[in-house]
Amino acid sequence: MMKQRLLIIGALILLLAIIGYMVVDLFFTGRDKRENLYDYRLSELRQTDSTPVAYREILHFTPGLSDLHGIAVDDSDRIYVTGSSSLEIYTPDGNLMLAFSLPDPAYCLTVAPGGDLLLGMEDHLEILSPEGELISRWKPEGEHVFLTSVVTNGKDIFIADAGEKNVSRYNWEGVLLNRIGDKDSLQGIPGWVIPSGYFDLGLGRDDELWVVNPGRHQLEAFRPDGSLISIWGESSMDVEGFCGCCNPTHFALLSDGSFVTGEKGIERVKIYRPSGEFNCLVAAPDQFDEGTRGLDLAVDSKDRILVLDPSRNQVRIFVYKDENDENR
Secondary structure, eight states, X not given: OHHHHHHHHHHHHHHHHHHHHHHHXXXXXXXXXXXXXXXXXXXXXXXXXXXXXOEEEEEEEOOSOSSOOEEEEOTTOOEEEEETTEEEEEOTTSOEEEEEEOSSOOSEEEEOTTSOEEEEOSSSEEEEOTTSOEEEEEOOSSSSOOEEEEEEOSSOEEEEETTTTEEEEEOTTOOEEEEESOOBTTTTBOOOOOOSSOOOEEEOTTSOEEEEEGGGTEEEEEOTTSOEEEEXXXXXXSTTXXXXXXXXXXXXXXXXXXXXXXXXXXXXXXXXXXXXOEEEEEEOGGGSOTTOOOXXXXXXXXXXXXXXXXXXXXXXXXXXXXXXXXXX
8 A cells, every 4th residue: 555655656756857847848948049840930931932023113103192002093094092081193104193182091992984983981982073073972881891992893883891891782872782702601602701901802804703802812703693603712831822811912803814912921912813823923022121011903904013012102013024015
């Protein structure tokens, strides 16, 4: 009996000694010198991304705005930029044509086929004439509305709301027609994962609605009625995929249906083929200031890629290296 107690006491002492050694090793011995093998550093990835860049920057200009938020182009390739409670319109060469003030900052915008401007003003939508006169103003449904993207096919208005975490189709009077992309296992719709205020929309060549699902690192295509067409995208630390909490943050579409994507964390602009395979880099991380966010994108009729760079307070224009600039 005594022998068993001694064995138990000895085993407990040995166990405590092992636990004490592990505690010292994990928490006190050279902790400040030990590498965390599972901790990736975005700054290191910025430097080691050596994928060749297929585009070159041909022009940049500085709008007379601060806190740049959104960029768009119209059918004549005029450039629209929103920021600190105002909107500016530029020629394709970056010369200022028109500027007018806004009652609130517009966080997103698009130009309708007829030239009217649709502005997402955080918690409501404003529709303006091409000269900046207010046509209508209405608030999407919800208590926590935060508009991050708006597009229109001329008939319907599609709105991405990062506050309410939904995508909605409205008519021009502000009447809700239907929701798009809510989780539906029967249709294979995964549902939105929106960790931050980045939630972008775009219209494809066949008027399908493309939406970034940033928390899932995917782009998803829907018909106006909300039925799912396709999904592509993957989470990866490699240049072919998207990483971080929510990427891509923005995208635009080229004339051939390819996707231009903008990212944060590892600041870069890339192109994916219409089927979703990685194609090339437009701009590498070392072409942006570290920590840059909000690289909104637009594409004009020549497939020039316009990048809104809030960190440098610039609109930057890129063209394909192997093509004549006049033909892009």
